[in-house]
Amino acid sequence: MKLPALSAFRYFDVAAQTESFVRAAELLHVTHGAVSRQIRLLEESLGVQLFERRNRAIFLTAAGRALHGTTQSLFEQLEGAVYRLQQQARENVLVLSCEPTIAMKWLIPRLPAFHAAHPDIHIHLVAAGGPVDFIGSGIDLALRRDDFPWSKGLDAVKVCDERVGPVGNNALATQGLVGQRLLHTGSRPNAWNTWLRLSNQSAKDCSRADYEHFYLCIQAAVAGLGLAMASFLMVQDEIAAGQLQAPQGFIKDGSAYYLLCPQPIAEHAMYRRFAEWITAQSQDAGKTMNLS
Numbered sequence: 001m002k003l004p005a006l007s008a009f010r011y012f013d014v015a016a017q018t019e020s021f022v023r024a025a026e027l028l029h030v031t032h033g034a035v036s037r038q039i040r041l042l043e044e045s046l047g048v049q050l051f052e053r054r055n056r057a058i059f060l061t062a063a064g065r066a067l068h069g070t071t072q073s074l075f076e077q078l079e080g081a082v083y084r085l086q087q088q089a090r091e092n093v094l095v096l097s098c099e100p101t102i103a104m105k106w107l108i109p110r111l112p113a114f115h116a117a118h119p120d121i122h123i124h125l126v127a128a129g130g131p132v133d134f135i136g137s138g139i140d141l142a143l144r145r146d147d148f149p150w151s152k153g154l155d156a157v158k159v160c161d162e163r164v165g166p167v168g169n170n171a172l173a174t175q176g177l178v179g180q181r182l183l184h185t186g187s188r189p190n191a192w193n194t195w196l197r198l199s200n201q202s203a204k205d206c207s208r209a210d211y212e213h214f215y216l217c218i219q220a221a222v223a224g225l226g227l228a229m230a231s232f233l234m235v236q237d238e239i240a241a242g243q244l245q246a247p248q249g250f251i252k253d254g255s256a257y258y259l260l261c262p263q264p265i266a267e268h269a270m271y272r273r274f275a276e277w278i279t280a281q282s283q284d285a286g287k288t289m290n291l292s
Helices: 006-018 021-028 032-046 062-089 100-117 191-199 214-222 236-240 269-288
Strands: 051-054 057-060 093-098 122-127 141-145 155-167 181-185 207-211 227-231 251-261
Touching: 006 021, 006 032, 006 062, 021 032, 057 062, 093 100, 093 269, 100 122, 100 214, 100 236, 100 269, 141 269, 155 191, 155 269, 181 191, 181 214, 191 227, 191 251, 207 214, 214 227, 251 269
Parallel strands: 093 122, 093 141, 181 207, 181 227
Antiparallel strands: 051 057, 141 251, 155 227, 155 251
16 A cells, blocks of 8 residues: 655645644645645545535545544654654753752752763753653653653663651751641642551641642742751752751652663663662662662
């Protein structure tokens, strides 16, 4: 079976997205007539009508919707593949997706050390959490906590266990939990309950304040607005600087951080070097805070 030209599918895909031959022509930098002609030739080649044309408006037919589901995925994958090839061709750029608070509070301050040790690798950092579209986004590696299911086809290299504990500024941290304001975050709504259960403690007469992101919660703790339940990675620098204290230490909460990749990390030199470095950094963090 001979397929129509790829350009015809591209014209169709853009027209299907915009539901306008005029708008498609603008995006493709061609004339309205060129788009209309390509769509007509594609319909003739396939033997099906892809658009209904009514009163100068166009609407996808059932066949058109079915085809668009395929072309949309096809061109997203193609664009992702091209992006990855271009990135790889430009001075060993490694595109890393990382959860925002870990990126802000722990990884970014340590990247100068990585660049000094590996000057030939350039990190392009993308702040994001949860599932990763490696193909569509051009991501090479993703640093994630295992709080969601990921594809079995991904290579997952464990970086470190997650350890959490209550932190506060010098005025609040040593006062215990009774009567304190506990700072909660929407990204980990069960963090306090998990820690209380694992540490066999209770929080009596406590009030609460809610923040959308972990880094806001941590900053609120630094400002003395209450006690935050934080990852040891997120507050390592604040504790070292004396801005926060963790008098009860940190305990494993059963989760861990992983580097995810659609390819075997060990078989790609650039990925392997970064994986070894970040794993060593997490181990150093544990030693600094006397974690076993």
